[in-house]
Amino acid sequence: MSGHTAEEIRAEVRRYWLVGLALFLLTIITVAVSYLHLSAGMAVAIALIIACVKGGLVAGVFMHLISERQAVYALLLLTAVFFLFVMLGPLGGRLGGVGG
Amino acid sequence: MQIPYTVEERPDTGLYNAKLGVWLFLASEVMLFGALFSSYILLRTGDPSFMIVPHAIAEQLGHAGHGELRWPAELNVPIAFVNTLVLIFSSVTIVMSWASLRLRKLDKFRLWMGLTLLCSLVFLVLKAVEYNAKFSHHLLPGTANFLAIYFTLTGLHALHVIGGVVVNGYLWGPGAKMWKSDPARFTNRVEVAGLYWHFVDLVWIFLFPSLYLL
Numbered sequence: 001m002s003g004h005t006a007e008e009i010r011a012e013v014r015r016y017w018l019v020g021l022a023l024f025l026l027t028i029i030t031v032a033v034s035y036l037h038l039s040a041g042m043a044v045a046i047a048l049i050i051a052c053v054k055g056g057l058v059a060g061v062f063m064h065l066i067s068e069r070q071a072v073y074a075l076l077l078l079t080a081v082f083f084l085f086v087m088l089g090p091l092g093g094r095l096g097g098v099g100g
Numbered sequence: 101m102q103i104p105y106t107v108e109e110r111p112d113t114g115l116y117n118a119k120l121g122v123w124l125f126l127a128s129e130v131m132l133f134g135a136l137f138s139s140y141i142l143l144r145t146g147d148p149s150f151m152i153v154p155h156a157i158a159e160q161l162g163h164a165g166h167g168e169l170r171w172p173a174e175l176n177v178p179i180a181f182v183n184t185l186v187l188i189f190s191s192v193t194i195v196m197s198w199a200s201l202r203l204r205k206l207d208k209f210r211l212w213m214g215l216t217l218l219c220s221l222v223f224l225v226l227k228a229v230e231y232n233a234k235f236s237h238h239l240l241p242g243t244a245n246f247l248a249i250y251f252t253l254t255g256l257h258a259l260h261v262i263g264g265v266v267v268n269g270y271l272w273g274p275g276a277k278m279w280k281s282d283p284a285r286f287t288n289r290v291e292v293a294g295l296y297w298h299f300v301d302l303v304w305i306f307l308f309p310s311l312y313l314l
Contacts, residue, residue: 006203013199020192027184027308031177034313047309054305062195062298069114072123079127086134090142 190219201287213272
């Protein structure tokens with residue numbers, strides 16, 4: 001998962017600061033874009049794409065998912081399936097006329 | 101009795117037990133927040149009046165006669181923006197506290213974990229300021245559906261921040277005694293607390309644009 005020598009840990013530390021800086025910049029971009037008066041669809045798409053990139057950086061680097069064990073990936077895959085069901089299920093039901 | 105696999109990895113999972121435990125917990129948290137996000141999206145896309153501030157409230161806020169007022173307009177973006185930066189910085193500081201322990205520097209751990217706690221408290225104080233402004237304008241969870249979702253999501257998130265303060269405060273204070281008796285196990289505890297804290301940050305990363313900007 002992560003290095004054990006002092007030099008490897010220091011390299012990780014540098015990566016943490018770089019990711020922190022990227023997250024700061026992406027947050028500023030998110031807010032700046034919200035003042036551009038884009039169409040609703042474009043604004044949602046840009047904000048969510050940036051949020052996904054930020055989320056990916058946090059999960060991948062800070063939570064070490066880029067180099068985690070198979071058991072964690074299997075657990076998260078199962079979670080993702082249920083998460084998608086929770087997110088898309090009600091919308092699918094509404095579009096299909098279920099529940100009025 | 102010796103609790104197994106607090107430091108060494110289990111042969112079947114490749115993880116120490118607390119790490120598997122926290123990932124299972126985080127999986128349940130994904131479902132909790134996922135259900136609430138789903139409700140928000142469903143209401144927002146399904147109810148044309150969901151984002152419109154009711155006329156009586158718009159009047160009370162001094163927007164009468166200025167056209168239709170839509171909801172994120174009354175949320176405090178500057179405070180939420182600062183809070184986002186504070187939480188991101190706290191994610192860096194907590195991972196630095198873990199890295200400090202792996203470098204066998206307890207004093208640095210205390211510094212970074214202390215900063216994490218400070219950031220958490222700043223976040224909560226700013227959240228209290230934000231809530232207070234809403235309450236003073238009589239904007240309550242029962243005032244409108246949007247506010248019900250807003251208070252539920254941000255309130256639940258704030259409760260998670262408080263939970264993190266309790267755990268991180270324990271590790272920073274009395275819990276740090278374990279460093280002397282079992283440093284590897286203490287380092288793992290900090291890693292697991294960090295995973296939880298990053299998740300709290302992750303949720304806010306999606307809450308901020310969804311509620312305040314869109």
